[in-house]
Amino acid sequence: MMNNRNIRWGVIGCGDVSHRFMQGLLNVQNSELISVWSRRPEQTESFVNTHGGNACGSFEELLASDIDAVYIATLPDSHAFYSIAALKAGKHVLCEKPSAVNSSQLEEILETALAQKLLFMEAMKSPFFPLYRQLKEHIRTDSIGDIGYVRAGSSVVGLRSDHPNFSLDLAGGSLMGIGIYEAFLALDWLGETKNVQAMGKLGQTGIDVLSIFQTEHENGYGQFYTGFEVHGKGDALICGTLGNITIHKNWWNPNRATIDYFDGRVIELDIPFTTGGFNYEIDHFCDLIRNNAMESPIISHNMSRGMISMIDKARAAIGLRFKGE
Numbered sequence: 001m002m003n004n005r006n007i008r009w010g011v012i013g014c015g016d017v018s019h020r021f022m023q024g025l026l027n028v029q030n031s032e033l034i035s036v037w038s039r040r041p042e043q044t045e046s047f048v049n050t051h052g053g054n055a056c057g058s059f060e061e062l063l064a065s066d067i068d069a070v071y072i073a074t075l076p077d078s079h080a081f082y083s084i085a086a087l088k089a090g091k092h093v094l095c096e097k098p099s100a101v102n103s104s105q106l107e108e109i110l111e112t113a114l115a116q117k118l119l120f121m122e123a124m125k126s127p128f129f130p131l132y133r134q135l136k137e138h139i140r141t142d143s144i145g146d147i148g149y150v151r152a153g154s155s156v157v158g159l160r161s162d163h164p165n166f167s168l169d170l171a172g173g174s175l176m177g178i179g180i181y182e183a184f185l186a187l188d189w190l191g192e193t194k195n196v197q198a199m200g201k202l203g204q205t206g207i208d209v210l211s212i213f214q215t216e217h218e219n220g221y222g223q224f225y226t227g228f229e230v231h232g233k234g235d236a237l238i239c240g241t242l243g244n245i246t247i248h249k250n251w252w253n254p255n256r257a258t259i260d261y262f263d264g265r266v267i268e269l270d271i272p273f274t275t276g277g278f279n280y281e282i283d284h285f286c287d288l289i290r291n292n293a294m295e296s297p298i299i300s301h302n303m304s305r306g307m308i309s310m311i312d313k314a315r316a317a318i319g320l321r322f323k324g325e
């Protein structure tokens with residue numbers, strides 16, 4: 001019999017992304033918002049007025065509430081703190097990307113998850129979108145050959161000057177905010193990383209406002225850009241010996257791809273996503289809990305290790321260090 005156990009959620013941090021998360025959660029069957037905490041009570045109140053749930057007066061109150069899992073949507077500098085505390089309190093954790101400031105913080109989180117025998121997953125949503133899944137399925141039966149090259153990039157202009165992406169103290173920057181998606185793409189299509197090279201420009205606040213990095217993997221090479229200064233494109237190109245794939249912009253919220261085969265065939269995939277797209281990763285995470293899994297086979301602990309390690313190396317190459325490093 002299918003296990004449809006209801007999964008009860010707590011949300012930590014009530015900024016932009018947690019509203020989008022709620023759009024998803026409200027469209028996932030057998031999952032429910034129970035508790036909400038953000039450090040400004042008025043923000044917590046406004047969140048529960050919009051989405052439901054109980055407003056908690058403290059983080060401890062949220063952890064003590066009757067929930068299975070927490071969604072952590074604070075900024076990267078505090079992800080490790082909240083993840084570790086939640087795991088120690090016996091809660092499964094879905095934590096926004098990047099799940100830690102660096103590899104050593106991530107290891108602390110993963111050690112705690114292992115010791116507590118609880119599920120930890122970084123909220124890297126792209127591979128759960130129906131287009132991405134269908135694309136993988138398509139090339140499994142109609143291959144583009146050996147994949148040897150991936151390139152992708154995204155750079156956004158117009159962020160407000162006090163956006164956390166510009167804060168060095170909060171572990172901002174374009175590699176952390178955007179590059180982590182590209183690290184996922186590289187690892188997903190090219191395998192384990194062997195080498196990372198990077199160049200980048202640090203802006204007035206000390207974070208990288210434009211970075212480029214290239215990666216060598218067990219199966220090929222990747223080239224990527226991230227930034228907040230130029231208006232980038234946001235598509236991804238994946239090249240194999242028998243064809244190539246373009247995932248059209250914005251590839252990290254994928255809904256359209258073109259597969260261009262060497263034999264002349266062109267296949268278009270057009271699969272819209274619903275409710276902002278967070279529902280797919282939430283569904284996956286809830287199923288993992290129901291199946292007593294401690295990690296996702298798709299965004300595994302090793303995938304998170306590979307992503308942050310790539311960003312660590314790119315940051316080291318451009319001289320971007322955060323507090324305590």
Ligand SMILES: NC(=O)c1ccc[n+]([C@@H]2O[C@H](COP(=O)([O-])OP(=O)(O)OC[C@H]3O[C@@H](n4cnc5c(N)ncnc54)[C@H](OP(=O)(O)O)[C@@H]3O)[C@@H](O)[C@H]2O)c1
Nearest residue numbers: 013014015016017018038039040073074075076078096097
């Ligand atoms: N998956 C996606 O599609 C996606 C998209 C965008 C962003 N993200 C990720 O989601 C995370 C949040 O981004 P956002 O755009 O939602 O940021 P945001 O709008 O600035 O919201 C951050 C929230 O976290 C709270 N917060 C920050 N630091 C905290 C701390 N040390 N302790 C307690 N609360 C804290 C903030 O409270 P105050 O208002 O009191 O500061 C606010 O409620 C980031 O890691 C980002 O990379 C993911």
